[in-house]
Amino acid sequence: MNKEFLLGILFLFLIFSFCIAEESVARQGKVMHVVLQGEIQKGYQRGRTMNLKTANIDPFELGFLLDGVQNGVYGAFASVEGHDGVFEAVVSIGNNPQFENKSGTVETHILHEFEEDFYGAQLRVVLILFIRRQQVFSSLDVLKYEINSDIEFFNNWLVENEDMKKTMLGLDSPFLEWESDDDIASSTKILPQY
DSSP: OOHHHHHHHHHHHHHHHHHHHHHOOOOOOEEEEEEEEEEEEOOOOHHHHTTOOOEEEOHHHHGGGGTTOOSEEEEEEEEETTSOOOEEEEEEEEOOTTTTOSSOEEEEEESSOOSSOOTTSEEEEEEEEEEEOOOOOSSHHHHHHHHHHHHHHHHHHHHHTHHHHHHHHSTTOTTTSOOOTTOOSOOOOOOOOO
């Protein structure tokens, strides 16, 4: 065989291997049902710089509700106290290794545009799909691309699981609609399995 040909193949193999190792994202699609609720607090404000605002809950406020929930990115449904509607969301739970956070965060990117911030309001989130583990990317642009890929992955999953979406977004959904202004205690309702 030609020496240049073998070197060319070796070069392509090394480039391909480097790209896979550098930016590999394994999206899993593991179904689950975990209900979280807490007060929305001001976070690091990093999401705003990427046009991906988040509503943050202090993980210490959630306590035992996070037991057994691994760090990662989740597909979810969310509702905000004082706002009508149940919205699709992507949630990041953990120390966010991209930014080397010292403490954990629960950051919910609600897939709906709100006109105002709602710090101090209660946020109720139902995690329904584990998408992937948190990881470090080579740049903020790659991180933003991967977050948008997470959103696309979740949206595609919802298309394939229309019954889940109808249940969660239905007008009579008992899981996310606020029953009253006093309904702010952490929720432990059991959700249907799909």
